[in-house]
Every structure is written in C-alpha cells, then in structure tokens.
Amino acid sequence: MVSFVINGNAVEVDVDPDTPLLWVLRDHLGLTGTKFGCGVAACGACTVHLDDRPVRSCVMPVSACAGKRVATIEGLRQGDRLHPIQQAWVDAQAPQCGYCQSGMIMAAVALLRANASPSDADIDAAITNVCRCGTYARIRRAVHAAAANMKKARGEE
C-alpha cells in the first residue's frame, strides 16, 4: 500500500512499491493524460509534479511518492477555466498529434512557478521534452504569452 495525494485528493494504491508512478496513474487511477513515451526519462512525455517540482514519472517508483503531493494534467484546470498555460497553448494552437503535450504543459507550469518571466535560455534549459511533431516554436511562444498573461492577472504588468 502506498498513500499520496493526487490532484488534491488522498489515494491509497495496492501495488508493488517499485511500480513507476506513471503506470500507477495510468492503470490504477485512470489518469491517462500522463503519457508513456520512452520509459527511461529521456522524452518527458510522462512529466508530472511531485510536491510542485517536475519529475519524469516513468522512472519514479511510486514508493518515492508516499506522503507527497502528485499533480497531473487532469488537475490543472481551475474549475471551468483552463489554467493560463493551457489557454496560452490553445491561443498558440500549439499541439499537433498532442501526445507529448501533457508533459510539455506540466514542464511549463513548473518552469513558470519557479521563474515568472523566463528568458529563451531558461525555457531551453527547463523544457527538454521531445515533440516529434516539432511544435517547439509554438511552445516557446505559448510559454512567453502565459508568463505575460499571468503577470497581468497578478496586476504586475
């Protein structure tokens, strides 16, 4: 049994503690928004937050999450409204096949939490995920736009 908080709700799962968090999310908790891409932490499709920090869930044993907070793409929406980063993604028409985008968005949310106005170099360093459709330019644009919108919303301008 491993207990943790998923998107604000406490859960307890009966799995082998070595099971990667990714498969607990997808196969036990029905949260399929987090994707399997490589299984070796090389592509970032499985990026989620563990206590607000981005982690690659395909190599994170669920036992390491005990007592911690896990956040996935499904928990990002604020009620009826998209998170400002999700909205920026829509505005930029960023996704194509869309498979890597959950991981991209989770990486971007973590980046903007740590750095409210990232430079291009900051984005390069923080978002190392693979997108086979090559949506990188739009992702960069969306991150900058989200940063600006979030600042505006906080009245910082």
Next chain:
Amino acid sequence: MTSSAPRNKRRRVLLIGAGLVGGALAIGAYRFYRERDRLSPPRALRATASETVLTGWIKLSTDGTVTVQVPRQEMGQGVVSTLALIVAEEMDADPALVRFEEAPVDPFYANATILGDAVPFRAEDMSTLAQMNRVTQFKLGEMLGIQTTGGSTSVRDAWHPMRQAGAAARAMLLQAAAARFGVTRDALTVANGVIEHKASGKRATFGELAVEAGKVPIPREVELKDPARFVLLGKPQPRLDIPPKVDGSARFGIDTRIPGMYFAAITQCPVFGGSVAALDAAKAKARKGVLDVFDIPATSTSAAAVVVVAEHYWIARAALAEVSIRWNEGPNAGFDTDAQRERYEQLLGQGDARVYDRAGDVAAAQGGNGKRVTADYFVPYLAHATMEPINCTAVVRSAGSCEVWVGHQAPTLVKWFAARTANLDSSRVTVHTPYLGGGFGRRFEVDVVVQAVMIAKRLTDTLVQLIWSREEDMTHDVYRPMAASRLRAALDADGNVVSWQHRIVSQSCTGSLTARLLPMAASDLMKDKTTSEGAFDLAYALPNRVVEHVLMHEPIPVGYWRSVGHSLNAFFVESFVDECAAAAGKDPVAFRTALLRDAPRHRKVLELVAEKAGWNTPPPAGVGRGVAFAESFHSIVAQVAEVEISNGVLRVRRVVCAVDCGFAVNPDIVVAQMESAIVFGLTAALHGEITVKAGRVEQSNFPSYEMVRLASAPRIEVHIVNSGLEHLGGIGEPGTPPIAPAVCNALFKLTGKRIRSLPIRL
C-alpha cells in the same frame, strides 16, 4: 448467402495482387467504368434519434449540431478540423456548432487519390501508358475501398465530395425551409446555420429544419460556392482537436480503457526473421497478476515474439524480464549495415538499373568541353519513433466477433488483417481509431494489430492491450530505406547543365509493404515510384537526362517515412544542384532560377523565399546560408537555412520557408505543418541513423536515437503562395524534403566542406 462473403474477400485479395502488378485485366468492366457515388449514406453510417443524415458525410442534430464524418485519421496534421471546415463552408453552417466524428470503416470513405498518385510517371507525361496507369490505379483505389490517411492526400481526395456534400445538405435545408414558409427557395438567404425569408421575417435554424431536410432527396447537381465567397476557408481557424489535447482528455489508442481489460508486454526476436527456439516462463508465470506467458509465431507482417499478459502493464513488463528466451536467430544473424553500405556504393558504378526517366542524349551532351561534376551521396536507415509507442487493444469474442482499438492510418487494413488473424469474416470486425500519437507512415503497418489479435484469439473473451516498449518500436520498425546515390552532370561554358545522370540504389518501400501485406503479390515487375520520386520528376529543365534505380532486397523491412522517397532524393538532388552551381561559379538561387525557366510557379516560390530570407544581403558573421527546393505531393516548397557552429556544434538558427500548395485551406495549419516537417527533417539530418550489427538494430531509445529539442529548434518563418485551387496540393509531408540539403548547403557556405552523407558529422 453465407458463402458470398469469403468469396468477396478472396476477390479483393486478387484485385490487390492484380493492381500491384500493374494490370487491370482482372477487373470487371462494369465496376471499372461506374462513377463512384460519394454522396448516398453508406449503411455503416449510424445516427441517433435526434440526428438526421444529410449525405454520407453529415449528421444534423435537432439542436443544430453539425457532425461531419471524417474518414481520415488525426495524427497531428489537423485533418479533422480541415475536413469539417470544408463541409461547414459549403453548408453555411455556424462553425461553433460544427463537430467531427470518426467515420465508420466503409468503402464509401475510401481514399482513391493515394493510389492514383502512386504511378511512376512524370506529371507532364500524357502517354497512353501513363494515363492508363493513373486511371487504373485510381479506379483500383476506389474498388479496394481502402480508408487510408497518407501521401498528403486527404484534402485533395475530400475536396470535391465534401464540398458537394455540404452544398447538397444546404440545398436540402433550403428546400425544407421553402416548404415550411410557403415561399420559393430563391427568396431565402442562408448564413451561419440560419435560413431566413427577409420579406416575411420568417427564420429557422438548421436544427429546427433537420427532420424535414432529411426527407428531401439528396440533390445530385449542386452549385458549389465561388471560392471568392468563402468565409471560413483560406483564413486561420482554430483546430477542433486542440482543447482536448491541452487537458489530458484526448484519447489515443494507448488510452483505451475498458473495465476488466488486461495488458500485454512483448519481446520480439532481436534478429530480423528469427523465431523462438525455447522459453522458460515458470518464474514469470508465478508473478502475482500474470495471466499467461506464451510465444507467438512470425507472420509476413510481424516478428516472432514472447508475450506476457497481466492485470497491469507494469506487471507484464516486469514479468517479461524474468522470462528466459532462447532465440533461433535464423539466416540474418550476420547482417551488417556497414557491409550493406559497401555493396550499395559498389552498385553505383556497375550492374543493371531500371530507368525511371530518360530524355535527350546524355552521352552526346557530355562531349562538350565544359565542366564535369560528379558526387556520391548516402543516407542511412531511419526509424519513425512516433511519440505514442506502438500499441493495439483487441478482443475476440466466442460469439464470433472481434473488436479492435488502434491508432492507425489505414483502418480498412486493420479490419482485413484482424479478420484474417481471428479467422472471421471482416464484417464481424469492428475497428475503432482513436487519435494517433504520431503516424509519419509508421501506422500503416498492421504488425501490432496481428499480434494483438493473435493474443486475443488465444485468450477468447478477454480484452488485451498490447504495448510495445520504446525499445521494441525502435528495433522493429519499418525503416526509411538506406540509399546510395551518384550524380553526374556536364556543364557548358556558360554553366548550363547539358547532361544529368542519376543512379539511386535502395530497397522499395512499396515492394516491402506488399511483401508484408500480400506475400503472394510481391513482385518486382512494377516500378515503385517512391524509390525515385523527387529525382525523376524534377521541374528543372534538364534536356539530356537519365534517372535510374537499382532495386535491392534486404532482410530489413522498409516503409513509408514522412515524405517517403522525396526525403532522401531531395538531399541528393539539391545538394548536387548546389555543387553544380558552385562549379559554374553561380549563385545557388540564380542557378536554380535558370533551371526553372519552364516552371514559373516553382520559380515564384524560390524567388519568394530568397526575398524573405534576405538572400541578397550578406548573413551575419559566422553564419552560413543555404537554399534548397523540392516539389512533392503536388506542393512546392523552398527553404533557406542559416547555420552557425559554436563550440564545435552545428546550430540551425533560422529557417525561412515558402510554400505553394495551391490554396491554403487553413493557413495556420499550413504554417504548423511546415514547422513540423522542418523539425522532423532536421532531426534526421542532424541525428538520424539506424545501424544493424549481427542482425540487430543498435539504437534502442531516445538516448541513442536523438531528437531535435526545444533548445536546438530553429526559428521558422513560413510564407504561403496561393496559386489557385487548380493546384491543390498536400501539406503534411512537403516541408520535410528541402531541409536537409538547405542545411548542408548552408554549411558548405560556412565551412567550404560538402556533406554527402547523413547524418551530418562536422
């Protein structure tokens, strides 16, 4: 009655065989000449109680929702949105009420254009043989009824029938309104899903008229909108599939979840063509949650493998690592791509080849006293590496039916191969095609479908999702072929190309695919266009030319890879054109412009990219600028790349792209597809290489098969030329071919060194 279905299936197989060897003789004349009905709803199309079917493409709900049937698979190229928009435009529907739905698998929705495109003749070749081949292939496409997404054909295939369907639905709604209001049709106006009689102030929404419109016969003759009156098409429109792709709700094949389902992990024989000699599964079977461990044999489409089925994927995967397997490696255990490359390079200068295009007199033209240019090029095997690993969910029910969920580019093939594997008639197979997490040609293959159905057949009434690991994907792909190429040109004293000879050595993707799908029809009789496309069908004025291909057979399966033959031939041709320009002492853009003297449309694209890239102003210090140009899938693309080298690492800083696809149905999607195709081609140019040693693929995951990432992605600017609807071309693939040569030509400017083998090594 019951015997007709298998006979049909057999006939279909015969037809494919006949078609692939280039003959239409086996085809009945009646079916050949009959005009295909692309309006009447097929029986497979189902509607709910509140929906009215208006042609085979549209369901209109009483609440006004217009649900467009989209028979092409969404794999990132925006096709569901584009096709839905085409219908909405002709209907004058309210775009906010337009939805899309995966069309059922039915010949009604078949893509005939993809086969019609596949003939190895130059576009201007109107000889009887060329025309006969085109018609035969297209008709064959109609009759086989294969629903398929590829070859950048979706818009071209759907453009006319889906516009017609929209216009027919609009006419049906108008007639229903006229009857209801007691007025003539021409007194009515339609806009945004509302029909009005301005004189009386009467109005009704599409939803309110749905039931009555459904009773109106489908008109066969409808007037299509003058494109000048388009309100939706030709302007950037938001994609319908994006909202679910930002909140995790979009369902890909791998996200199929049905209560009680099991998961399977797989290890395929590491050597191509091998089999399972023995396995010890005792330990794996003892693991909690494991349902079964067994091996499955190789088929023409899939490799021999060992499978673990368990309650959860991770259990299956962990148990698989505990199975001890002895492989019979078979005849290919010594296969080595280094030796293969040597063989290919030898064949550049000796042996027979098949001519794809010949004009003028190459030998006579070589007699002049101008310059000679010769260069050999090489590209390795490449993997697709779709982001969504290969997977398929299937159940075979004891009642004699089969259901399959798989992200796939050809649902019709899924249906046929699931049926064959389950030993059922294809009418007993239901195929669901969720979103594809990338296709790029990889998801034409039925390997995983056959394996999943083999597993499901063994475990009757059990739903199983088979997931390949990334390692399985990379080591058991159908690769872009390895190819070697030799180009020879003679230039006259003014630097004009007076002689052009090109020999390409490679496997055939179409031949390899045919051997997988229909081994009995595999034949080298018909030339595969894809080996030489982008080499034999150039727009350049080359009066004396020979383009020939040496067909190879290897144990490594090859398949369609985004832009197929164009992706490698553009590297050969455009690198060489650059070498010729340098030999002639001419500017690369001016040299190409002169070669395009008979192709004003092409010239315009090249001139536009040069202008937008600032070609005539020098690049910043330390930056090299290169150009390349390619026509593929009826679209013309030119790119200028700017490169620099810092700390010994090549960096592509900027790519300027001009594209003419005739008419940009949704310009933002055209831009997105150019961006996408450029990054895809750049990954191949900078990193892509699959090698085989001792019969095994050496690369296994992203660390050993690297990708362009955000930090290494260039700034991309896209400029669109709308040359007219009569030039409608594809958009998913044409952005890929020019990028590798543009980068290599830029590198030459910067370093003076030619790159003749990919991936680029400084």
